Structure formats: C-alpha cells, structure tokens
Amino acid sequence: MIHYARIISCYTADTSGVCSALYELGGMVVVHDASGCNSTYATHDEPRWYDMDSMIYISGLTEIDAVMGNDDKFIDDVCESAQRLKPKFIAICGSPMPAMTGTDFDALASIIEQKSGIPTYAMHTNGMKSYLVGASQAFEMLARNYCAGSGKTKNAVNILGATPLDISRQEIVDSIWGWLERSGFERGCCMAMGGTLEDLQTAGDAVCDLVISSSGLAAAKVLKERFGIPYVVGLPFGEEYADALRSDIVRAAADKTDIVSCALRGEISDDCDTVVVGESVYAGSVARAFEMQTGRRARVIHTLDTSSELIARADKSIADEDKLEQEFAGCTLVIADPLFKPIVSETAKFAPLPHEAFSGRCFRKSIPDLVDKKLKLEF
Amino acid sequence: MLKKAGGEITAPIGIKISQASFPRPFDTGLEYSPPARGDWNIVHMGLLIPQSHQIYFCAQGCLRGVVQTTAEMDAMDRLSWAYLCDEDYADGSMEYNIIDSVAEVIKRMKERPPCILVFLSCMHLFAGVDFDMIIDELEGRFGGIDFVKCYMTPTMRFSGLAPVPTMYRQMFVPLRECEKDGGVNIIGYNWAIDDDCELVRIIKSAGVTLRQLPELTSYAQYLEMARSDINITIIPEAAAAAADLEQRLGQKHLYLPVSWDPEKITDNYQKLCEQLGIQMPDLSQDMAQAKAALENAAGLLDGRPVAVDFMAAHKPFELCRLLLEHGFNVTRLFVDVISGEDEQAFEFIRRSYPEFEIYPTVNSSMRFFASSEQTQNEYLAIGQKAAYFCCTDHFVDIVGAKDMYGFDGIKKLAAQIADAHQNAKDRKTVIQHKGMGCQSCL
Numbered sequence: 134m135i136h137y138a139r140i141i142s143c144y145t146a147d148t149s150g151v152c153s154a155l156y157e158l159g160g161m162v163v164v165h166d167a168s169g170c171n172s173t174y175a176t177h178d179e180p181r182w183y184d185m186d187s188m189i190y191i192s193g194l195t196e197i198d199a200v201m202g203n204d205d206k207f208i209d210d211v212c213e214s215a216q217r218l219k220p221k222f223i224a225i226c227g228s229p230m231p232a233m234t235g236t237d238f239d240a241l242a243s244i245i246e247q248k249s250g251i252p253t254y255a256m257h258t259n260g261m262k263s264y265l266v267g268a269s270q271a272f273e274m275l276a277r278n279y280c281a282g283s284g285k286t287k288n289a290v291n292i293l294g295a296t297p298l299d300i301s302r303q304e305i306v307d308s309i310w311g312w313l314e315r316s317g318f319e320r321g322c323c324m325a326m327g328g329t330l331e332d333l334q335t336a337g338d339a340v341c342d343l344v345i346s347s348s349g350l351a352a353a354k355v356l357k358e359r360f361g362i363p364y365v366v367g368l369p370f371g372e373e374y375a376d377a378l379r380s381d382i383v384r385a386a387a388d389k390t391d392i393v394s395c396a397l398r399g400e401i402s403d404d405c406d407t408v409v410v411g412e413s414v415y416a417g418s419v420a421r422a423f424e425m426q427t428g429r430r431a432r433v434i435h436t437l438d439t440s441s442e443l444i445a446r447a448d449k450s451i452a453d454e455d456k457l458e459q460e461f462a463g464c465t466l467v468i469a470d471p472l473f474k475p476i477v478s479e480t481a482k483f484a485p486l487p488h489e490a491f492s493g494r495c496f497r498k499s500i501p502d503l504v505d506k507k508l509k510l511e512f
Numbered sequence: 513m514l515k516k517a518g519g520e521i522t523a524p525i526g527i528k529i530s531q532a533s534f535p536r537p538f539d540t541g542l543e544y545s546p547p548a549r550g551d552w553n554i555v556h557m558g559l560l561i562p563q564s565h566q567i568y569f570c571a572q573g574c575l576r577g578v579v580q581t582t583a584e585m586d587a588m589d590r591l592s593w594a595y596l597c598d599e600d601y602a603d604g605s606m607e608y609n610i611i612d613s614v615a616e617v618i619k620r621m622k623e624r625p626p627c628i629l630v631f632l633s634c635m636h637l638f639a640g641v642d643f644d645m646i647i648d649e650l651e652g653r654f655g656g657i658d659f660v661k662c663y664m665t666p667t668m669r670f671s672g673l674a675p676v677p678t679m680y681r682q683m684f685v686p687l688r689e690c691e692k693d694g695g696v697n698i699i700g701y702n703w704a705i706d707d708d709c710e711l712v713r714i715i716k717s718a719g720v721t722l723r724q725l726p727e728l729t730s731y732a733q734y735l736e737m738a739r740s741d742i743n744i745t746i747i748p749e750a751a752a753a754a755a756d757l758e759q760r761l762g763q764k765h766l767y768l769p770v771s772w773d774p775e776k777i778t779d780n781y782q783k784l785c786e787q788l789g790i791q792m793p794d795l796s797q798d799m800a801q802a803k804a805a806l807e808n809a810a811g812l813l814d815g816r817p818v819a820v821d822f823m824a825a826h827k828p829f830e831l832c833r834l835l836l837e838h839g840f841n842v843t844r845l846f847v848d849v850i851s852g853e854d855e856q857a858f859e860f861i862r863r864s865y866p867e868f869e870i871y872p873t874v875n876s877s878m879r880f881f882a883s884s885e886q887t888q889n890e891y892l893a894i895g896q897k898a899a900y901f902c903c904t905d906h907f908v909d910i911v912g913a914k915d916m917y918g919f920d921g922i923k924k925l926a927a928q929i930a931d932a933h934q935n936a937k938d939r940k941t942v943i944q945h946k947g948m949g950c951q952s953c954l
Contacts, residue, residue, distance in 0.1 A: 137594035137613040139620040142583055146573030163542060166573075167634065167666035171545040173577030176946065183547045183940055186883050190542035190876055196634075196671045210541040214876040229571040229635050230667050233601060260573030261597055455620070472583060493580040495953050 138454040142472040144437060145298060145490050147258035148226045149178045150267025150348065152189045153296040156181060158275075158330040161188040161220035163211050165236065166228035168193060170260070177493035178264075180297050188220050199230045208244055215249045221330055223253040224271065232259035252278070263437050264298050264490050265412070268348035272324050276355035279330055280322075282337020290382060291321035291339045291356070293364070294349020298490040299412055301500040303327050308504035309345065312369050315505075316379045324352060340386040341365060347413045347439055357391070366414055366443065367394035370503040371422030393442050395421055398430070401447040407431040408460070410469035411488050413443040419468060419486065419503070420445075426508055431468070434460060471496055525877045526844070530866035534858060535850045543874040548896035550911035550948035551823055552702050554664060554679050555581040558629045559590060559950075560702070561683060563731040565625040567617055568593045569610055570633035570664060578631075578664070585951045592617040596635060606641050611649050618654060626731040627658040627686055634667040658686040673752055680753040683725075687738040689761050695721035695740035696788075697763070700750020702726065702912060703949055709920040710798055711744075711768070714781060718788040738763075742787060746770050746917060747826050748853065769853065770826040770913050770921075772834040774799055777918050798919035803838070805926035810839035812930050817891050819844035819902045821873065824895025825913040829857035831894070834922070836865060846871045846897050873897050892933055894925075896943040905936035911948040 148164045152174050155162050164170055171191040175182045179189075192207050215223055223245060227238055238255035246253035254274050258267050272293065290313050295306050306326045314320065321339040322332040337360035342353045344366040353364035363385040369375035381394040395417030409416040409423070413435050420431040433448040434457065444450065451457050458476040461467055467477045468484040470491045477483050487496035501509070527537065555578045558566050568578050572595045582591040594613040600606065610630070618624060630650070632643060643661050650659045662682050669675055680700040696715050698705060704724040705712050715722045723737050742764045743754045754765035766787055768780040778795065785792040818840050822828045829850065832842045847870055850858050861868050872878060881901050891902040899907035908928045910916065916925050945952045 134597065134600065135594055135609050135613045135616070136597070137592065137616055139592045139617050140588050142588070143572060143575050143579050143593060143595065145576045146571065148573050149576070167669065168543065169577055169666050170573050171543065172549075173573075173580070175545045175547060176549055176944070177576065177580040183944065186879055188876070188879060190544055190879075193540065193543045194667055196638075196668045199638075199667060214542045217877060218880075228573060229596070229633070230638065232598075233635060233638055259598065260571040261595070263572070455616075472588065475588065492583060493576075495580070495583050 136453055140475045141454050141457075142470075142491050145174075145178050145264045146260050147262040147264060147267030148228060148260055149174045150264030150269070150296070150298065151224060151226050151256045151258060151271045153178060153264070153298050154268040154271035154325055154348065155224055156187045156189065156325070157185070157328065158325055159220060160222040160224060160330070161190070161215060161218065162224045162226065163190050163192055164226045164228055165192045165207055165231050166194055166260070167191075167230070170228060178298060178489070180301065180489075180494070180497060188218055190214065194228075194230060199234050202234065204236065204241060208241060208248065211245050212249045215245075215251055220251060223249065223251050224256050224274070225253065226256040226258045226267070228258070228260040232261070254278070265346070265348045265437055268294070268296055268298070268346075269351045272349055272352035273355055275324055275333060276336075276352040276359070279333040280336035280356060280359070281334045282360050283335070285338060286340055287319055287338045288317070289319035289321035289339045291336050291342045291362070292323040293342050293344045293352050294346035294414070295323055295326040296346070296348065297326070299346040299348070299415055299488070300326065301489050301497060302502075305502045305504060308502050309343075309369060312375060312505045313343070316382070318382070324349060336360075337362070341382050343367075343382065345414060347437070347443060350440055350443075361389065363389050363391050365392045365394050366396070367421070368415060368418035368503075369505050370418045371426045371508050372505060373425035374418065374422035375505040377421075377425065396443055396445040397421070398424060398445045401430045401432055401445065403447050404463070405430045405432045405447055406464050407466040408434050408464050408468070410434045410436055410467065410473060411486075412437055412490070413439040415488070417443060417445065419508075422503070422508055423468070525875060525881060526869045526871040528866060529858075529862045529868040529870055532862065532870055534855055535852070536848075537850065537870055538848065538872040538875055542876040544876055544879045546873055546878065546897055546900055548823065548900050548943045549946045550896050550909070550943065552912070552947050552950075553581060554578070554631070554662070554675065555591070556947040556950055557679050557683065557702065558662065559585070559587060560725050561627055561629070561731070562728050562734055563625055564590070564627040564629060566591045566629045566631065566662075567614055568631045568664065569596065569613070569636065570631070571596050571635065574633055574664060581946055584946055584953050586953050587951075596633075601635055601639055606636060606639060607646055610641075610646050614650055615653065624654070624657060626656070627660065629660045629662045629682075631662045631664045634665045637663070637665055637668060660685050674749075677749045677752045680750050681756050684737070684753050684757055687735065687757065687761060690738050692741050693721060693739040695723055696742045696744060697723045697737050697740040698744045698746070699725065699737075699757070700745045700747060700753050703914050705917055706915065710781060710795060710918045711784070714784055714790070714793065715788070717793070718790045720788065742766055744768055744784075748851070770917060772825070772827060772830040772922070774802070774919070781918070795919065802919040802922035802926070805923045806834070806838040809926040809929040809933070812933050813840060813892060815841050816933065817844070818842040819846070819891045819893045819898040821846040821893075821895035821897035822848065823897055823912070824908070824910045825916065827851070827854045827857065829854040829861060832868070833857045833860055836861070842868070844869050844871060844891070844898070844902070846873050846895075846901060848872050848874055871901070873901075889936070892929065894929070899939055900943055905939045906932050907937060907939065908932050909937060909942055909948075914948055
C-alpha cells in the first residue's frame, strides 16, 4: 500500500499529539527516538515552545541501543532527569525504531514508575499515525487517572480536545470560555490549554463536556462512563451555529444525551460542490456555520483518522493526494488549509483556512478566531 | 516573560572549564531542543542542487520536519513524499513501494527534473532495504534523470559516516568524469564565499574559474563542477565528499579549514597559493585590519560579558581564544561536544582562563536555563543559542560562520559584534527562522 504526495504537506504524527496534549500540565514527556522529532515538534507544532517551559524530551536513541535492546539506558536517563526535575507525571512515547524492535513500553513505564516513584504512563505511539491518535491517548489517560469530582454537579462545561495543533492559540480557547459564560455556563476544566493538572480534579462536577476536536472524544467517553457526563461535539463557529451549539449543550445536559452537533448538517446531496477539508470537528463546525450563515450546503472531506459518529451523510474520508485532487476537480468552493491549494482546480474558488497540524507555523498569524462571529472566509 | 509548566532545577548545569573533560564535558541523557533554528538540515542542503527534486520515504513523524522546512521555504514544488504504515515494513514490499511511489510522483509532474534525491529512513536501512536495486530500477525506467541515494537516518548517526558528511558526499554523486578546465570548486559549505574574502580574491587572481554550488542556477552549471581540478573544503564535514570526488574524478582535495587563528589562516592561503602555482600575496594589511576591527569592537564593549555557542562557528574554542586575546570578556560557551580540531584552543583556555564557563545545550535541565536568567540583555551573544540562553537581544546572528572566512571574516565578525552591542534584534523572531540565509515565509 503506498501513500504518497507530490506537492501537498502532511499532518503531524502521534508523538506530537501526545506532547501537545500534555504540554502545560507539569509532566515530563519523553519520546524514545534518535533526534529530529523533538526539533520538528518544537519548531513546527508547538507555538508555546519559546514562551512556556515544558519538559518535552527525546531519548537520543542510537542504532546500537536499538539493536542490542539496551532499554536500561532509556530507563536510567528518564529516571535521572525525573529525579532532578520533579515532574508531576511521566509519559513515554514510542517512535518508528522502537516499533520495529518491539519495545515494550508498558513494561518500561512500570519499571520507571517503580524506580522514580512518579506515576508513569506508556503512550502507544509509533510515529506512523496521526497526531489525533496521540493526543486522544493522552487525553484519555488524563480522564482515567487525573479527573475527579465532588459528587455535586455544577452548571459547568468542560472543554475537551484543546491543543494548538487544532486550535492554535490560547486566545481562541478563551473565546470559547467567553462564549460559554455568555451562554450561562460556568467554566469547567480544559483538556488541556490554559489550565493545570489540578484543575482536572473538578472535571467530574460538570453538567456537560464540549468536545472541540476528535482527539477529545475518547476522554469524553471515559468521563461519561466515570461520572455520567454527556458530551456535545462541535466548535461555536459563526453566530448562528454558536446559538445552535448552545441549545445542543442545554439539551444534552437536560436529557443526559450525547449530541454530535457538528455532524448535524441536514440533507446534503453527494454532488454538493462546496467542501470543507480537514479535521472532523473543526471542518464539520465550519461546514455547519457556513450552512447556517449562507443557506448553502457544504460537505466535509475528512483527511484524518476519524470516528464514524463524526461523519455526516455525503461527507467523505480521503487522505491521499491523487484522490483529493479528483474530488476537488468537481468542486466550485474549497475551504481548506493553503497547502492544499496546489491540487485544487483553478476554476474552483479557494478559501484558505490554515490548520496548524497541517501547515505548522507557515500561516499561524492568519489563523482566524471564528468563535461566535460572522464568518469572514473569502468565499 | 517565560512561563513555567512544572519542573525544577536542583543541580548546577554549567561547569568551569578547568573541570571539563575532552571531548565530552557533559554526561549524555535525555535531550532538549532549544528554539534556535538557523542551522541547516538535509532539505536545505539538497535544495542547493539547482532544478533538483527531493522525495522522502519515512514515517509520518519523521516526514513532518522535512515537509515543513520545505513549506516555509515556499518550495513545495521541489519536494514529494510517501509515508510508511505499520503494515509496510514487514511484508517485503518496501523496495517496490518506493519504486512505485517515485513513478507515481514523476507521473504527476508537469516537467521531469534532471535530478531526484531519494531519501530513505532508519526503518528502511534497519529492514535491510536494497537501495542499489531501487536506484538501478528507477534509472532503467526513467532515463535522463539522475537518481541519488540519500539518507535521513538519525538513529545511525554514530554508526559510520554521520548524516551531514553523508549528505555532502551524496550531493556530488551525479558529477561525472569529463575534460578538466583548471577550475576550482568550493564544496561542502552551505553559502557562497564572497569576493571580499581573501580566499576568493586569491583564486580569482590566479585566473581560474571558481565554482560554488550556492551560486549556481542550473543543473548544467552544477554538472560543470566536474570540470574543476581542485575541490576546496573548509569544514571537516565536507571531507568525505572531497575524498569521493578525488577518487572518482581525480579532483585534488585541498582542505583549508575555517580558523580564528591568524597563523593558521595564513597557512591556509600559503597552501592555496602553492596549489595554484602563484605568489602568496601580502596579507599583512588584511591581518592588521582584522586586528584593529577586533580591538575597536572590544573597546566599544568595554568589558560587557560575551557568550558564544557552538552553532555560531566551527571551532568555537578557537573563536573564544581569539576574542579573549583581543580584550573581550568572554565568559560563557555553550557546547555539547568538543571537536578534535578545537582541542588545542580548548586546552589553551583551560590553562589560561580556568574560570571560563561552559554549558551544554541539550541537557534536560537547559529547558529552564533561560527562564532562570535574572537579567535581560546583560550579555553580548555570538550565535542564536547563546542569545536565547542568555536572554539577550544584543547578539550576532550567525550560524556555521556564514560569510566569515579568513581575515575578512574576522573583520565582518568584529563589525557585527559592534553593531549588536549598540542595536537590539527581535530575538524571538530572528532565531526561530530555519536555515540561515534561506527563503522563509515567516
């Protein structure tokens, strides 16, 4: 099976997803890899790297250690740094070479935890999956191990699935909090931008979870299982859709039901010639906001791993460049990251909507805050 | 203001040089990546070959860095890729997956490039992929394109030739034997050396053609590098490329290493003149100007502490020695490994300036070094990492001694030190640009 691209970019990988999800929580994340991936993550995927210290490291794996199965070096190095830096937890991540040699990360995590006395978690990454897989595992780990509740429900909403890879800036998360507060809800916790590990202690008291990227879905299901909290999936983009999403949260809380709001896009024909391209929740929310603001339908092209519940009728899951180009050939309007533009037909209108997980920092300055505002995309 | 997401420093990070051992003064362990990005990677280097195209085969995680490097250079039309999935590396299909992917990429091109650099990863080499067979098959299918074996194999960085020397070597593989014209190449350096430099002046005074890859604009010009008789290298990482060309094309290798020692600089030019068969020019004025420029800059700094990092220039200890001997108050050097070529200067500083401090750059505690600095702009830094760690906007923005060779280089460095002392730079923006001197969309 070959997956190739002549000219478009690629999404960042699972290891970056773990690092991004856990960045602000005071833990130590170690990617068991040679070099390069740390620089790649820190340069292209992590806007907080310069201004906020976080213990994200690589192990500096060498060929001889990989071949000889020298796990002791990895264990000793992690424990030595942990002893010196005192992280609140440790997460260890696999990369391609350990995947090939069959490194047992569960066993490594267990040994490191015993030796260091610090809670340690194995993230089952291999550098060959998308960032959503890594971020999802990290958020799920938090939901299982760090979320708690007092037993008294508040009229609060938690935000799940926030990373700069999808949301870019804290300012956009703050806009979501502002919108929730204007909608009459209290602030719950956020996984995981602008908060702390300790904040998660009250996650179980929320009346509803708002899942703002597909990486937050697994954590939402855990919180539902542990605390009975229903979840709503969507981002409050555009004025009309923000209103609808508010109603969905109220309904979900009242009925204790889950609502995948961003996929509720009515009857759309298969030949709908407007498409929004990208991560399922972001793109689905843009499509719904577009539809409610303009009265025109839009399909979503899901370019990443996604859950079937996030896919609306007439949406498609396409990852390969040649198939995307074929799909775009029949479109009159494509809303996507600018690095998709080279494969969009010249006859179609192209509305750039940068996505950090795809184009890194190239267009970071022009990533819009669409929360509860009229869309100003170049339609 | 830096924010802190947990963690604490409980041990001192830097050491006095008197306590440092050669060549690795610090223990290895988990590694941190400071946000100074001016260094070049294999993408930047490969793009120096005019009209060439690069195709990378690796896991998505490894692909990300090279793709984003290219995107920031607005050069995505010169890079393609294919990623490996879990199921791909154990089913024996790797070779044909690569060949088929290259074929598909070529099919989708409007125009075929004259040269394609095919990059395989650690996973391929670990799985024993037959790279020769892949290249043979591709050359058989696509006549007129030079396919070059290239490697993105960081796991193998201590197994045989390191990645950078390997890349420099492979970049000249397409050169084929042809009639020589007495020209001179400078190879294995990322930037062209300009006409102000004595090195270029001497070569041109001999009436021979000088060829520098960063100045070339067509593949035909690149292939003409095979016509030169001499390959000059100035950094040790280029030695493998020169050795390969000497063996294959009979081009004489002349190593004239970057140096901050006036005697060694003079020796380099003496060797060059002997090789070119010309009289050694009188460089006493260049030497005197360099000395005066340094003394002028040192006077302006008036004792201000200076910090240097290893990424700024080859032989950072030799650079520190030059500055110390000309009145600069150099107190800090950020360096992880000391090169053999720099041992003499390291020993000199250890003997003469035992209080001189050295710091690692990748040690896990260095994550918190910048945020623990008490003062802003106290230091004058030479290099991006030194600027970051010392929290100073007064820095010489230099990587790999760009534009600084010979006495002319020392003059330029002194002028930039004087400028940096007086004028602040936007540190956060400047040091995060990748690939010094390359186009950037940031």
